[in-house]
Amino acid sequence: MADWPRIESQVETEFLTRHLDSRDELVQALEHCEIVVIMRERTPFPADLFARLPRLRLLITSGMRNAAIDLKAAAQHGVTVCGTASNSEPPAELAWALILGLARQVVPENNALRSGGPWQHSVGADLHGRRLGLLGLGKIGRKMARIGAAFGMEVMAWSQNLTSERAAEGGAILAASKEELLESSDFVSVHLVLSDRTRGLLGEAELRRMRSSAYLVNTSRAGIVDQAALLRALEEGWIAGAGADVFETEPLPLDDPLRSAPRFLALPHLGYVTRRNYEGYFTQAVEDIEAFVAGAPVRVVG
Structure with missing residues (x-):
């Protein structure tokens, strides 16, 4: 859905495609990551999760509003939160x-x-x-x-x-x-x-x-x-x-x-799941990563 190879010289990218049932599983999967891209509110990021991911520096969500992210905790842990456009x-x-x-x-x-x-x-x-x-x-x-x-x-x-x-x-x-x-x-x-x-x-x-x-x-x-x-x-x-x-x-x-x-x-939460939306989400996620690595984050949430 996006040109991920264009950032391969800047970041090492991996894709998680299975559902993680517990907070411990999530931490184990993400604890080595500096950048995490999530899909809207499907992966909540409360304060205790930020505390368990000390390496995290950039969190990208699809859309510009995500009630499942504790923005105050993100700021306290030095994590920048960015978003993307989203079609209604x-x-x-x-x-x-x-x-x-x-x-x-x-x-x-x-x-x-x-x-x-x-x-x-x-x-x-x-x-x-x-x-x-x-x-x-x-x-x-x-x-x-x-x-x-x-x-x-x-x-x-x-x-x-x-x-x-x-x-x-x-x-x-x-x-x-x-x-x-x-x-x-x-x-x-x-x-x-x-x-x-x-x-x-x-x-x-x-x-x-x-x-x-x-x-x-x-x-x-x-x-x-x-x-x-x-x-x-x-x-x-x-x-x-x-x-x-x-x-x-x-x-x-x-x-x-x-x-x-x-x-x-x-239906299994398909509301925003269309090709146009996903192409926008992930294309702009790549842009967010590029901007952050360059020291000038864009589309900052909050």
């Missing part, structure tokens, strides 16, 4: 893949066709004329709103600081409350940043407010939706189905009940 179109596109997959029962119908099961055994949910409820109307949420409008959907949005003016600018009407959005939407899609204010934003009470015919899609962060409540909602039929690309523990444990939950379309 891919996660919006994936959210629509989940919405369309759920609405038209794409996976069950494909499985039935391939296995010789019943022919055309489901009745799809319409998008045209239905309401799309967006929790969050930021950079990705606005893209979702435009696509929803193209499908002929009515778009409603809510977040704690959203105003009617900003909602209108983003192509949506403002919900009077989170509850109104949940109760009146046919599809609810989450596009909020995980924070103390949004963690557990959708719990049992909120999921029970949704229509039994409605679908929930979360491509933001798993912590925004109570995972135990989501499992119950699927198993007990509070909602028609759900799609998710994010989980509290990744990779999702093999024994996690969400793996076999009914009416659940799940």
Whole structure:
């Protein structure tokens, strides 16, 4: 995805392609490194990890925002943190893949066709004329709103600081409350940043407010939706189905009940995983390394 050989005279490069299950394994793999390139928030860097990697001098993350890096600890240990550009179109596109997959029962119908099961055994949910409820109307949420409008959907949005003016600018009407959005939407899609204010934003009470015919899609962060409540909602039929690309523990444990939950379309955190994004991430990671070695770091985070 990038021209790594062009820095081979300056740094020795190695690639780690397997998941490391424990902090000790991670330390053992990285303790000899001065430079580490990580993929967004998939490898958390808390204070204790910086303390165990005394040779580390440059940490590069894809994207310019990574909540899993303790920037204060990085500074205390003399580690420069740099980032890269990141395109917001891919996660919006994936959210629509989940919405369309759920609405038209794409996976069950494909499985039935391939296995010789019943022919055309489901009745799809319409998008045209239905309401799309967006929790969050930021950079990705606005893209979702435009696509929803193209499908002929009515778009409603809510977040704690959203105003009617900003909602209108983003192509949506403002919900009077989170509850109104949940109760009146046919599809609810989450596009909020995980924070103390949004963690557990959708719990049992909120999921029970949704229509039994409605679908929930979360491509933001798993912590925004109570995972135990989501499992119950699927198993007990509070909602028609759900799609998710994010989980509290990744990779999702093999024994996690969400793996076999009914009416659940799940993907292994693919939101930003596209060729254009990866080419940008790694090309700019090489540039970050070159600039750092030259003594003039670029795209410094924080």
